[in-house]
Amino acid sequence: MNAHSFYRPVSGLNLLSRIGNDPQGRDRLMLDTLARIEAVDRDIGAMTAVARREAAMASAAAAHGPLAGLPIAIKDIFDTHDLVTSYGSPIYERYRPRSDAAIVTLLRRKGAVIVGKTVTSEFAYMAPPATRNPCDIQRTPGGSSSGSAAAVAAGMVPYAVGSQTGGSTIRPASFCGIAGYKPTFGLLPTVGMKCFSWSFDTVGLFAAGVRDVAYLAQVLSDRQLAVDGITAGPVFGVPDSYPWTEPSANASAALDTAVRAIEDAGGRVRRVRFGSWMAAMVAAHDTIQRYEAYQSLGFEYDRHRGDLSPMLAGFLERAATIDAATYTKARVLMGEAKDSLAELFNGVTGLLTPSAPDEAPDGLDSTGDPAFNRNWTLLGCPCVNVPGLWGARGGPIGVQVIGRPWDDARCLDAAAFVEQAIAAASGRRRAT
Amino acid sequence: MNAHSFYRPVSGLNLLSRIGNDPQGRDRLMLDTLARIEAVDRDIGAMTAVARREAAMASAAAAHGPLAGLPIAIKDIFDTHDLVTSYGSPIYERYRPRSDAAIVTLLRRKGAVIVGKTVTSEFAYMAPPATRNPCDIQRTPGGSSSGSAAAVAAGMVPYAVGSQTGGSTIRPASFCGIAGYKPTFGLLPTVGMKCFSWSFDTVGLFAAGVRDVAYLAQVLSDRQLAVDGITAGPVFGVPDSYPWTEPSANASAALDTAVRAIEDAGGRVRRVRFGSWMAAMVAAHDTIQRYEAYQSLGFEYDRHRGDLSPMLAGFLERAATIDAATYTKARVLMGEAKDSLAELFNGVTGLLTPSAPDEAPDGLDSTGDPAFNRNWTLLGCPCVNVPGLWGARGGPIGVQVIGRPWDDARCLDAAAFVEQAIAAASGRRRAT
Numbered sequence: 001m002n003a004h005s006f007y008r009p010v011s012g013l014n015l016l017s018r019i020g021n022d023p024q025g026r027d028r029l030m031l032d033t034l035a036r037i038e039a040v041d042r043d044i045g046a047m048t049a050v051a052r053r054e055a056a057m058a059s060a061a062a063a064h065g066p067l068a069g070l071p072i073a074i075k076d077i078f079d080t081h082d083l084v085t086s087y088g089s090p091i092y093e094r095y096r097p098r099s100d101a102a103i104v105t106l107l108r109r110k111g112a113v114i115v116g117k118t119v120t121s122e123f124a125y126m127a128p129p130a131t132r133n134p135c136d137i138q139r140t141p142g143g144s145s146s147g148s149a150a151a152v153a154a155g156m157v158p159y160a161v162g163s164q165t166g167g168s169t170i171r172p173a174s175f176c177g178i179a180g181y182k183p184t185f186g187l188l189p190t191v192g193m194k195c196f197s198w199s200f201d202t203v204g205l206f207a208a209g210v211r212d213v214a215y216l217a218q219v220l221s222d223r224q225l226a227v228d229g230i231t232a233g234p235v236f237g238v239p240d241s242y243p244w245t246e247p248s249a250n251a252s253a254a255l256d257t258a259v260r261a262i263e264d265a266g267g268r269v270r271r272v273r274f275g276s277w278m279a280a281m282v283a284a285h286d287t288i289q290r291y292e293a294y295q296s297l298g299f300e301y302d303r304h305r306g307d308l309s310p311m312l313a314g315f316l317e318r319a320a321t322i323d324a325a326t327y328t329k330a331r332v333l334m335g336e337a338k339d340s341l342a343e344l345f346n347g348v349t350g351l352l353t354p355s356a357p358d359e360a361p362d363g364l365d366s367t368g369d370p371a372f373n374r375n376w377t378l379l380g381c382p383c384v385n386v387p388g389l390w391g392a393r394g395g396p397i398g399v400q401v402i403g404r405p406w407d408d409a410r411c412l413d414a415a416a417f418v419e420q421a422i423a424a425a426s427g428r429r430r431a432t
Numbered sequence: 433m434n435a436h437s438f439y440r441p442v443s444g445l446n447l448l449s450r451i452g453n454d455p456q457g458r459d460r461l462m463l464d465t466l467a468r469i470e471a472v473d474r475d476i477g478a479m480t481a482v483a484r485r486e487a488a489m490a491s492a493a494a495a496h497g498p499l500a501g502l503p504i505a506i507k508d509i510f511d512t513h514d515l516v517t518s519y520g521s522p523i524y525e526r527y528r529p530r531s532d533a534a535i536v537t538l539l540r541r542k543g544a545v546i547v548g549k550t551v552t553s554e555f556a557y558m559a560p561p562a563t564r565n566p567c568d569i570q571r572t573p574g575g576s577s578s579g580s581a582a583a584v585a586a587g588m589v590p591y592a593v594g595s596q597t598g599g600s601t602i603r604p605a606s607f608c609g610i611a612g613y614k615p616t617f618g619l620l621p622t623v624g625m626k627c628f629s630w631s632f633d634t635v636g637l638f639a640a641g642v643r644d645v646a647y648l649a650q651v652l653s654d655r656q657l658a659v660d661g662i663t664a665g666p667v668f669g670v671p672d673s674y675p676w677t678e679p680s681a682n683a684s685a686a687l688d689t690a691v692r693a694i695e696d697a698g699g700r701v702r703r704v705r706f707g708s709w710m711a712a713m714v715a716a717h718d719t720i721q722r723y724e725a726y727q728s729l730g731f732e733y734d735r736h737r738g739d740l741s742p743m744l745a746g747f748l749e750r751a752a753t754i755d756a757a758t759y760t761k762a763r764v765l766m767g768e769a770k771d772s773l774a775e776l777f778n779g780v781t782g783l784l785t786p787s788a789p790d791e792a793p794d795g796l797d798s799t800g801d802p803a804f805n806r807n808w809t810l811l812g813c814p815c816v817n818v819p820g821l822w823g824a825r826g827g828p829i830g831v832q833v834i835g836r837p838w839d840d841a842r843c844l845d846a847a848a849f850v851e852q853a854i855a856a857a858s859g860r861r862r863a864t
Contacts, residue, residue, distance in 0.1 A: 081731065091530075096828075098527055191630065191728045195623045222756040296623045298537035299513065324654040394698035404762075 007040070007134040009178050009208035010069065013215055014157035019069055026069035027062045033071040034116055037156045042155050045131045046147035048076045049083040050116040056384070065111030066219045066295025072107055073160040075148045077124045078118040081191040081367040087194045088120040088129065088144075091304045101192025103161055103203050103220070110219050115157060119145025121367060123297060124163055127309040128164055128367050135177055135396055139360040142172030143367030145204060149176040151260045152206040154222040159216050162204040164377055165196045165289065167370025170400055173385035174355035175368060177396025179213040179419075181412070182373075184405045185380030187221055189417055197292040199331070200285070200377050210384060210419045214412040225409050227416040234349035234414045236262060237272035242353070243279035245371035248355070250353040254389045254397040258352065258422060265421035270348065277337050278375060284337075285378045287330040290319035338379060338405070345404050350414045355398035372400065384415035388422040435456025439472070439566040439638035441610050442589035444502065445647055447828055458492045458501035465503040465547055469588045476586050477563045478579035480508045481515040482548040483666050496542030498651045504539055505583045508549040509556045509576075511624040514535055519626045520552040520561065520576075523736045533624025535593055535635050535652070537718070539745045542651050547589060550579025553799060555729060556595055559741040560799050567609055567828055573793040574604030576797030577636060581608040583639040591648050594636040597628050597721065598811055599788070601636025602832055605817035607800060609828025611645040611851075613637045613844070614805075617812030619653055629724040632717070632809050641849045642816060646844040660818035661853040666781035666846045668694060669704035674785075677709035677803035683774055683786040686821045686829040690784065690854060692705040697853035702780065709769050710807060717810045719762040724752035756833070770811055770837070775837050779864075782846045787830035791823040804832065814840040817845035820854040 002429050019025035034053055041047050053060075062067040079097035086092040104114060119131045119146035131146040133139040134154035141150040145162025150173035152160045162169045164182045181204065188203035195201060205220075207213035211227045218225040237258065247255070259269050268355025294301070294316055300308065301316045308316070345351070357369050376383050382403040391397035401418060403411025444511025451457035456785060466485055473479050483491075492501040512516050512531035518524040519533070551563045552640065553576040563578040565571040566586035573582040581604035584592045593600045605612025613636065620635040626635060637652075639645035643659045650657040672690065679687070691701050725861045726733070728747055777783070789801050808815050814835040823829035829861045833850060835843025 009534060081735075095530055101730040102730055105734060106727065109730070109734070188729045189724075191627045191628070198621070198623065211677075242539045292621075294535045295538065295621045298534055298541070299531040299624075300542070302537060303513075 007154040009152050009154045010158045011208045012212040013313045014023040014071060015158050019268045023431060025059060029069060029388060030071060030113065030213050031055050033157065035177040040154050040156055040355070043132065043137060044120060044134055044150050046118050046150040046156065047073070047116045048086065048119055048147065048155065051083065051114060055082070055187055056113055056115055057305070059113045062162040063111035063113060065109065065225060067107065068111030068161070071110050071115040071117045071157050072112045073118045073148060073151045073157045074104060074114055074146050074159070075120050075162045077120045077159065077194050078104055078197055080114060080117060083114065083117050085117065085278050088122040088124070089300070089307065090397040091242040091300055091307045092426040097319055099192065101406045102262065103191035104192070106220050115200050117158060117317050118151050120144050121146060121311055122309050123194060124165060124168055125312050125315065126367060127311045128364055131205055132289040133176060133360050136360070136394070139362055139395065140175065140364050141358060142175035143173050145170040145206070146367065148206050149173055149178060150181070152208065157209065158212065162206055163193060164373065165205045166202045166280060166377060169206070169375025170373045170385045171356045171368055171370055173319060173387070175360035175396065177387045179207050181212045181217060182377065182383045183215045183217060183221070184382045184408050187194045187408060195296040197289045197296065199292060202377060210386060210412060210416040214416065216406070217412065223409070224291065225412055227413055230417050230420060231413050233266055234417050235270065235347065237348035238269050238352050240271045240273055244276060244282055245357045245369055247354045248389045250358050250393065251356065255352070255354055255393060255399055257425070258399045258418060261421040261425035262320060262418060263358055264425060265417065267417060267421065272344065272348065272351065275340060277340055281375045281378055283339050284330040284333050285374045287322055287326055288334065290315070290324045294319035294322070340352030341379060341404065352418070353400050355385045359393055359395035359397040376402050377432065380405045380427065385414050386418045386422065389420055433709060438719065439586040440770045441584050442587045442590045443640045444488050444644040447590050448502060448585065449484045453853065455493060459489060460548045461501060461543065462492045462503060465589065467502050469482065470547065472544025472586050472588055475569060476566055476582050478550050478582040478586065479505070479548045479788045480518065480551055480579065483515065487514070488545055488547055489574040491545045495543035495545060497541065499539065500543030502544050502591065503589050504544045504815040505548045505580060505589045506536060507552050507577050507594045508582045509552045509595055510536055510593065510625050510765050512546060513548050515546065516823045517549065518748055520554040520556070521732070521739065531624065534621035535702055536624070538652050539714040550583050550592060552576050552745055553578060553624060554741050556597060556600055556719045557744050557747065558799060559743045560796055562796060563798070565608055565792050568792070568826070571794055571827065572607065572796050572799055573590055574607035574792060575708070577638070578799065580607055580638050581610065581612070584640065584667045585610050585642050589646065592811050594638055595625060596636045596805065597632045598809060601638070602805045602815050602817045603788045603800055605638060605800055605819070606830030607792035607828065609819045611639050611819055612622060612817040613645045613649060614809065614815045615649060615653070616840055619840060626703055627728040628714055629728065631720050634809060637847065638798045640846060641847040642818060646848065649840070655841070659769050662849050662852060663845050665698055666698065667702065667779065668782060668784040669780035670701050670784050672703045672705055673739065675706060676714055677801055680790040681784045682790050682823045682825065683829060684790065686823060687784070687786050687831055689821055689851060689857070690831045691859035693853040694850060695859060697849070699849060699853065701784070702785065704776065704780070707772060707773055712765055713807045716762040717806045719758055720766065721755055723754045723759040724748070726751035766810055773811060773836065782843055783834040785832050785834065786849070787817045787832040791827035791829040793826055812837045814843040816843060818847050818850045820851055820858065
């Protein structure tokens with residue numbers, strides 16, 4: 001998969017078929033996983049807590065269900081009763097919640113073993129953490145699900161859970177060259193996830209490839225989301241311009257490569273144009289997120305301001321000025337925009353855009369720009385980062401497939417088509 | 433207000449105008465409040481935790497804002513960093529959360545002083561707690577916001593915060609003869625409230641009267657909700673039958689009394705008929721609530737089943753059988769029903785129904801029947817319990833005013849009209 005770096009992600013589906021129901025296979029996998037985390041995480045810094053070996057082995061041995069014995073890492077924005085949960089903030093240093101987040105419970109019910117918690121930027125906002133990108137350790141893995149993306153990209157775990165309120169799943173997946181899936185808003189439960197903005201907070205999933213992530217989504221949601229056969233001839237709508245950050249030449253070239261691969265594979269592409277409401281949604285996202293975060297993180301802001309990063313404290317300070325009328329207006333516009341979505345998807349299987357304005361920025365001073373993700377989070381659309389492309393600066397660069405709300409199966413299927421088309425084109429290039 | 437019992441509620445608006453900005457007034461109020469809680473709660477059992485005197489006095493002295501120095505009690509389903517929070521369950525015995533729920537932060541930002549936590553039925557479900565109804569200590573105050581309703585009805589605090597997922601605010605307000613207000617879904621933040629069903633969980637407010645509760649709602653929501661002048665001539669739609677529990681003769685008589693009082697005061701009443709979708713919503717509420725609770729309380733069910741009441745354990749056991757397809761279908765029906773609401777409110781200011789099928793049941797074995805509340809919770813409509821009527825068995829019996837979603841101001845205004853009309857009619861009866 002990843003010819004450019006030392007690390008490579010591991011397919012969850014392959015692992016599952018390999019361990020099967022063999023107890024020794026489970027034992028070996030758990031020991032290998034913990035050893036690999038220990039060896040690799042010194043360089044990457046993706047984990048905030050790792051399960052004790054005895055506990056992980058016992059959980060694996062006792063596990064039942066479709067994910068029995070599979071190691072999974074959880075963004076440290078979700079509560080776990082048995083692992084420290086700090087939400088990326090010194091305010092919650094050494095905090096041990098009394099219960100598990102609902103997504104953790106669902107994973108355990110399906111047999112998964114929580115092997116560790118992963119680095120999140122502070123309360124899943126934008127202050128950059130110290131995690132490194134496994135594809136280039138001089139760069140950020142993106143954020144806020146920094147550790148989840150990096151842990152999967154480095155092959156520490158086949159699956160990791162993250163979250164997205166702006167672009168916190170799709171962007172790091174793009175930067176790290178793995179599949180990232182932000183489901184339809186409300187598909188997976190956010191109970192026990194530290195709230196930032198209740199209108200947007202969404203559970204996100206990471207895996208090596210689209211089929212891997214679709215399988216995990218199926219198991220967790222109890223819906224037919226796994227990609228069994230890929231539907232031929234999808235039609236993608238490609239926007240002719242964006243009312244936010246312009247894509248870099250690098251991202252545009254990657255998108256063009258994806259488009260050619262799609263057409264070569266029998267898919268079609270048509271240009272689409274956003275209505276003027278799409279620009280209004282950029283402002284609406286900002287208004288709604290601020291208003292809600294000022295309430296959700298009110299305790300931390302009012303009582304522990306000195307322990308917040310200047311970036312988050314400044315954000316919340318400005319957030320305090322948004323009044324209920326402004327918020328309500330933004331929520332009404334958001335509802336109207338959701339009603340306009342059918343038109344946008346008219347005649348297409350899904351939309352296709354860059355996942356981010358560029359490949360991962362150099363250094364660890366920024367987690368990158370979520371501009372290409374925020375509006376889809378607001379609209380509740382399912383989004384998939386499709387990996388497999390590399391940019392001019394040598395890092396991974398993803399394309400994003402966006403679907404209709406509650407049409408996650410079609411969105412994942414179309415993303416798998418794109419992934420396969422890209423792989424085929426890349427194989428042809430290597431062969432010539 | 434309450435001629436039938438030893439206790440009477442205290443108007444928050446009156447208290448506020450009495451203490452004004454006088455620091456000594458605040459001190460006296462806080463001391464009186466704590467003394468009254470100590471004296472009264474031995475018989476009522478509304479409180480699970482009471483603030484230490486020094487802490488409450490210091491908070492009152494330091495308070496700023498429209499509620500400065502006002503004592504408020506919080507249902508023990510909301511996190512408080514400084515008071516034990518047990519969600520009505522032995523699983524959380526002595527639990528001290530690390531932060532405050534957002535509604536607690538909003539209250540503190542406005543100057544309120546949290547003087548105690550109030551009894552909730554276990555995780556705000558139906559298992560009856562030991563709290564007694566201040567209007568008749570041989571009866572339940574209703575639930576699940578049992579302690580909040582009882583604390584206000586007994587005059588321990590002028591205001592209390594509760595919650596409603598089925599009928600947990602309106603029903604106890606009706607049984608205790610006070611005002612209860614369940615806002616439009618999403619008007620007040622539920623962050624830091626123990627989740628039962630994320631599609632329905634709503635913050636509820638209790639006060640002596642409708643004007644009192646409307647003022648608190650205005651302060652907390654930053655919206656124009658206070659009842660300044662009451663709008664003349666509202667028109668109420670009264671359903672001619674219900675697709676759930678029939679009202680008792682007692683409740684029907686109370687509703688008739690309210691209707692006559694409304695007409696005498698210049699309001700109007702017209703019969704309305706529910707569409708067939710209203711019956712489908714009863715089943716949808718049950719499906720959605722079960723599916724979500726099985727995820728929200730998954731940790732407690734999977735790991736602490738022996739510490740759940742048989743009632744809740746049985747509910748969750750049956751909940752486990754609801755699949756995603758059934759849930760999704762119910763959610764779709766719910767969305768369609770919300771789209772049908774405009775029709776139901778066509779030509780009326782609000783709907784008027786009993787708040788509960790009867791006055792409070794005798795004994796403490798049941799918190800009563802939420803049938804008259806559940807569908808409005810599902811539909812997200814604002815609801816107000818209007819106090820002032822007494823039933824044939826000698827207990828309070830409320831009527832419920834139901835408004836359009838996000839039309840809370842009109843709903844509260846119409847409820848204040850009903851409250852005033854009832855008081856006037858009762859005054860006339862006393863005079864003759």
